[in-house]
Structures are given as structure tokens and as C-alpha cells.
Amino acid sequence: MSSISASPVDGRSLRRERNRQDIVDALLSLIENGETEISAALIASKAGLSERSIFRYFDDVNDLYRSVCDQAFSKEIEYALIDDAGVGSLDMKIENFVNQRVRIYTMNEKIAPAARSFAFKNPVIKNQLVVGRKLLRTQIIKHFAEELSVFDKQQQQVAVAIIDSLTTFEYYDMMRSDQKMSVQAIKSVLTESIRKALQ
Incomplete structure (x- = not known):
């Protein structure tokens, strides 16, 4: 009997999507809680990730906010x-x-x-x-x-x-x-x- 495990590529893709979603959720939560001065450091802390990693998952600030808007709109x-x-x-x-x-x-x-x-x-x-x-x-x-x-x-x-x-x-x-x-x-x-x- 053989089993097919997820490839390293699949694992990285899933982790990337999960981290990306954590960042979106963190920013949305900060906005909903009334934060007006939101920095990359604050988003990263809320998401449980490093500040440097944020723009590994998003092209720029507008890309991040666009994702948040899309989620809120949905x-x-x-x-x-x-x-x-x-x-x-x-x-x-x-x-x-x-x-x-x-x-x-x-x-x-x-x-x-x-x-x-x-x-x-x-x-x-x-x-x-x-x-x-x-x-x-x-x-x-x-x-x-x-x-x-x-x-x-x-x-x-x-x-x-x-x-x-x-x-x-x-x-x-x-x-x-x-x-x-x-x-x-x-x-x-x-x-x-x-x-x-x-x-």
C-alpha cells in the first residue's frame, strides 16, 4: 500500500496562502477596532509574523488594502x-x-x-x-x-x-x-x- 503525501511545493503554497490570509485578517481586525495609525509592524504583530514578511506576500500597501477591501466586500x-x-x-x-x-x-x-x-x-x-x-x-x-x-x-x-x-x-x-x-x-x-x- 502506498500513500501520496503533499509535495514541498504544495506545503509552501498552503503556508503562503495561510500567512497571506492571516495578514489580511489582522489588518481588517485593526481597522474594525478603530485603529487609525496602522504600521507594518502593528499588522505583523497582530498576524504573528515578522514585519519583513508582510511584503513577501503582497506587492505593496495598495495590494494589501485591496485584498482587505475584497474580503470585506465579499x-x-x-x-x-x-x-x-x-x-x-x-x-x-x-x-x-x-x-x-x-x-x-x-x-x-x-x-x-x-x-x-x-x-x-x-x-x-x-x-x-x-x-x-x-x-x-x-x-x-x-x-x-x-x-x-x-x-x-x-x-x-x-x-x-x-x-x-x-x-x-x-x-x-x-x-x-x-x-x-x-x-x-x-x-x-x-x-x-x-x-x-x-x-
């Missing part, structure tokens, strides 16, 4: 789906839409502020935020297509801009952090505001 994507998108009465559409937005922002209460802070100095994160905002804006147009269809083009643009502004993370964070509103109170404000924007 976690968010399931939360970004609107239940019964574009279906049902206006009340049902608004309820599903508001629930989806609050779900996304509740999940990202820690990482979102840090991501926006890093975006000023990291083009990868900045681009990821731009892509995310575009996706959420497109959802508005598709989800409320029936209601928007009765408006002329200018009215449509205004309505979409209002709903888009009302349902940004920044607006959610202002109500949650500055105004100390409960999640249910925020949902009520968004529900009434969106309804008025579509009238």
Missing part, C-alpha cells in the same frame, strides 16, 4: 441584497429598502468610519467606496423604478439624490452617534423621508 454582499427587490406596494418596498440599508450600516458601524478615514490617503479604499456608493445608488433606481417612472427626468434625479443622501452611512452615523437615535427611530425617519421624496 462579507457585505449578502447583506446588500434587498428583499423582494422592486416588488410589492410602496410601503413594502420602502420597508424592505430601509431594512436593507440599516442592516448594512449596522454591520459596518466599526469599519465604515475607519474606511472613510483611510480613503483620503489610500486610492484603493477610496475607489472601493465609490464603487459601493454607485451600487447602492443603482439599487434605488431599480427598486423604485415604478414610482420614479411617473416623474420627469429632472424630478427623477432629484428624488434619487434625496433618497441616496438620506441613506448614506454618514447620515445613518449622524443619527446613531450624534443624535443617539435608536435603530427603530432611524428606520421611522428614513421611511417617512423616502415616502415624501417619492410623492
